Amino acid sequence: MKKIIIIAKKEFLDILRDRRTLIRMILIPLLVFPLIMNIVTRIQASQAEKQAEKELTIGYTLNGQSSEMIDRMSEAPHYKFQEYTDTSSLRQDVASKKVNIGIIYSAHFFTDYNLGQQAEYDILYRGADYEDYERFGKLLTTEDSILVDKRMKSLNLAYSYILPTKANEQNLSPLKEIIGKYAGGLLPYIFMAFCFMGCMLPAIDLFAGEKERGTIETLLTAPVNRAQILIGKMIVVTSFGLLSATVALVGLFASLNMFDMNPELKQSINEILSPQLIVTLYLLLIPLALFFAGVMIPISVYSRSFKEAQSILTPLNIVMVLPAMAGFFPGVELDYTTAFIPIVNVVLATKSIIAGNADMVLIGITFFSLILLAGLSVLISLRQFSKESMVLR
């Protein structure tokens, strides 16, 4: 054990002095979420502001009808109304973006309205600028309500006459459960992706890197056996995977509290990140990180150089992280089959804990299957690391 600690201590020191590794394993995971949140909220806010202040030009053809609707709508700010006598010019101008929206009244619009029939008008818009149509749609809805109200009054009827029922919706699901169901896959996905990335650089550096630099020979002549060297290094690889994932979680937590958000949503997210969830997540992630290390180390031992190991392990990133996306698909849940599938089981188990409907038997199966897998991957790594042809390749 003493030798394992000596090796692990030295490897920690060595890795912590590598600026490239530190940037990729600590700085990027820490800053990625605050940066993304910052950029996204800034872009969203500036886009919403721009959209609200943008003057929309509405072209219309009255076809001999009264302009009372247009007159009312033109009082709304940031709108400009422009009359057209011929519909084809209006169509052309909407298509060529000279006008944002076009309205063409039917020649008997108000006659139909006064007769209690449906009065029709055409709306011309471009689907590519759907946000303009959406914004103008709100104005049209208001206008529509005015016309309905007028008609009901003329008939001496209350507005509710045409709305015979009113459903009072009551959502009994706590917000936490909704978040768990629809976004619960995101947290373990983030955790796993960063855990994988965090394991990768030390795994490459401590095996392929050591071979390339020619330091492995001196280590092999020191009075330590291969298992001690492997375990010492594996502790470091696994720890950096967990460190990277933790730092990413801290970054995510900080960014959620840093930016403006619905207070109820914020409270629910903070409730989700409870100590119980964090402990369970780590219990599942420690064997998973060991499994990641156990997959990467044999590849790194096989590789002649840092570059070769990196070229093999980088595509593996996709293979390992893809199953983590299982959490995003509705209907995929933790059961007696998925609990045995590595990565998928961690995502689904975490998702069920977040949603508050975790089955402890399935969580237990997930944990023990991961332990088994981690043990197996350690044995494979040891076998590979004990092969002379691999280590001194």
Place this chain on the structure above:
Amino acid sequence: MIKVEGLYKEFKLSKKQKQDRGSNSDVAIAVDNVSFECKPGQIFSLLGPNGAGKTTTLRMISTMITPTRGKIEICGLDVKKNPNEARKKIGFLTGSTGLYERLTPDELLKYFADLNDVPKEKFLERKEHFYTLLNMHDFKSKKIGQLSTGMKQKVSITRTMIHDPEVVVFDEPTAGLDVITAENIITLIRNCKTENKTVIFSSHIMTEVDLLCDDLAIIAKGKLVYSDSMSNFRSNMQEKTLTGEFIRIVQTSSIN
């Protein structure tokens, strides 16, 4: 003391390696029935052309790889049965030995001393001895990556000797080094002899061998083709130069 008896090492060949060699055999024999003995206070030189099996032999002696057959004893310890105990008695150095560039000499030496179970007092004493001997005080706290080749070689020497090994293995220790740096190694090998250590080293440079060694062995294609004392080698020479004699022995062995 190093005792090598009937040492044999074969490597499995991959399909590609078989194709490249044009061989039907699944294995390549790197060392074939090699036996010799290196005594304390004497310098033993292992000579041979490239690919003769020198490095494989030295790697087996230093426990980096295991022999397929045969026996190696380091100070009476069987390296197969007691590899870790044997390793404590060995110092290993090559010309291309890498160092952990992100550590300082102080940290690197502490690491290897700890791995070798060197007591703290002894470690400090030996470290100080080498720092003074090799004039290393000025760069002991600098990162190794920032040091010159000569400085790095001094760190390598100290790393090899920090646990006061009884047996020192040098695999082409001066290969690729400049004259001044190589001189440090030569001095180290001489010091090992005066300290009654067992020294084995491989080299291509005959002048170096002539200057240092007491006994020598020549291997070619994995087989031991010559083993005697340096004085006998000199007196029985059929060629004018040491290099000429070495080439003659290797060529004769390949004809036979």
